[in-house]
Amino acid sequence: MTLNQRFPLSDAIEVDKLVEELRAEPVGGRLRVGDPRVVEFLTKFARKLLAPATARRFPELASLGFFLRKGEIAKALSTLETSGDALRFPRGLVFHVPPANVDTIFVYSWALSALAGNHNVVRVSSRSAGAAETVLEALNAALSEVDADTAAAITATQRMITYDRSDAISGALSVAADLRVIWGGDASVAALRKYPLAPHARDLTFPDRSSFAVASVRGWHEASETERRGAAEGFYNDSYWFDQAACSSPRAVFWVGDEAGAREAGQEFRKLLAEVLAKKQHVTEPAMAVQKRVSAYGAAVDGLVNGIEFQGNGIVTLELADPAILPREWLGAGTFANARVDTLSDLVPIVLRKDQTVGQFGFSKEELTQFVTELAGRGVDRVVPFGSALTFSAIWDGYDLLTEFSRLVTVQA
């Protein structure tokens, strides 16, 4: 029943003891929403992530560091200002179960919850490597750069732990939590829901999602050479950073416009994308190349696609037989379903609740707003330009996270 404490780095601890420590009031008084001690710690931590050596090695950590800069934090907190009779308070103890294979999500989830003044226990995957290890090092290092009282308050209230599968530990942390945050898809949600919560507590779940991209044929025609190259570069980052397996990475591309224009634009776009892959010296491992063939051929057997085009091992384009039937599962890093529709409205009936991010190129704000309005909530949580699909934001999967991580108390005299 013991678990390892990765941040603050400390001896293994029994789960009951951990819960008891986390329930205690910290030195210097309870944490508040936007607590200056948390803000100070986060900004010190962000600076470490933005250090050139770290940012070069893990570009995703630079994005994280940017997200946690002082100005950004202040901006996020300003959205929480209440009016009238309401006062905002932390929820209490939050148990986070982040995904094992996106190294940075756990930090976003935790940092926003800490900003809301919660005590947090984060289960970091024992399989985590690379960026996650660097994050934990930076957190521990930041602790020695804040004043002693701040360090004591952070140590008392914030824990990142690892443990091997254990009903006892997951059960104890679940029943102790005021809020449980489950990332990592349907399987993780189902696995964690086996453990009861306290009656007043609730889950915030992030199930399996999928995403697609839309590109305007007209917008492509009107774009400059530089803008087109920028689109390919942005699309590369959206897709290849996490082997296209991130839920926000596009799995399909819909060209919106006339047939001849769509064909021409698509070909040019893929040529530019191939140039980006070459420039970034992108390598497709042989096993991944085989995996992509298996997926592509399988889609053909299933009748989903009627054309398969390879540009080296890096880019596989699957021409959809029917735009309405798009693959939403992962098909291998750099495998894109491709289809054409006349208007964005044609995509409305295709969208499911599972669809999260729509990456877009070449549309006006009005066109996109019109599209989302027509969707009327059937699906899609965010529409972002090419290159921003993986940019985390405090509003995620339809939730305003800081709001979810806090609660309101109303006072009437």
Add this chain to the structure above:
Amino acid sequence: MSVFTLSQAEREKSLLPQLAELTAHHRENSEGYDRILSSLGIARDAAFASIADLPWLPVRMFKTHDLRSIPESEIFKTLTSSGTTGAGASRIYLDKAAAGAQTKQLGATLQEVLGGERLPMLMVDTIGIIKNRRSFSARGAGVLGMANFGRKHTYVLDENDEPDVEAVKTFLATYGDKPFLIFGFTFMVWQYLYEVAREHKLDLSNGILIHSGGWKKLIDRAVDNTEFRRRFKEDTGLTRIHNYYGMIEQIGTVFLEGPSGNSLYCPDFADVVIRNPETWEEQPVGEPGVIEVVSTLPHSYPGHVLLTEDLGVYNGIDDGDWPGKHFSVMGRLPKAEARGCSDTFQGAAA
């Protein structure tokens, strides 16, 4: 009738028309296969300039999809194998003719090293592996398939998977002074036969060993093919050792190690193409790549040209024990892993 006779040029000439015809046959009779080739833009009347030009399927397709060129009513046997990838089992459908052909051609291949008559046979396995005939493990299918080529079968392992030294001694006392056949999976042959034979000073010098199944477990013990052969020779007198490479997805086709060892040869109805995993072009001799196996046997399912997930290298062409290409298997491709939002492994969260 040896099936190790064709030079590479003769093989191209003899096999290419047969394989092109098979490609057309499978397009005609397997809608899924036809959809793949059509999606790739390969015309129905496409001509192929060489064996290496033929379109290949990743062997894993048979784990993810049912591909067959016979109607359900003609299925005589369904072979299933669970691969090492854990991606489910391959399903291979044989009609009566295909089942007959694969047994016949496996026999013809092994005859090269066993001669014409059935030999007394030592099975380096337990009889339990073939007891349950309704569900074959790949190992059980291998043991059962090989059993046909011997007689007077003696199993080296008892029901508890413990070496039955007395049974082996009795077998050797009865049949050990004339040629006899030994069959098993490489790792088990090493662990149960070699170690027991060395310990009990058994004489295996009249044995002919046929073995298969990869070296992964033995590499940890610092035993490669050369070492395997050397130790068997020195400690048991066994010198006629033939490793073979084959898979359930191309049942009946085995690539057999030649008498001088350390190289696998293609029977006359099969071929091999080593491909560069970047360009998918054929590799020259000495350059490692992904192994593609080619065989004229698969009539009932489109498995005549398959890209495996193994790495290999040509050791030479028309310059070895037997004519044609000869090659070595170097191991498996590492698994493709992706990062992502979903935890795909079991019990990630609990």
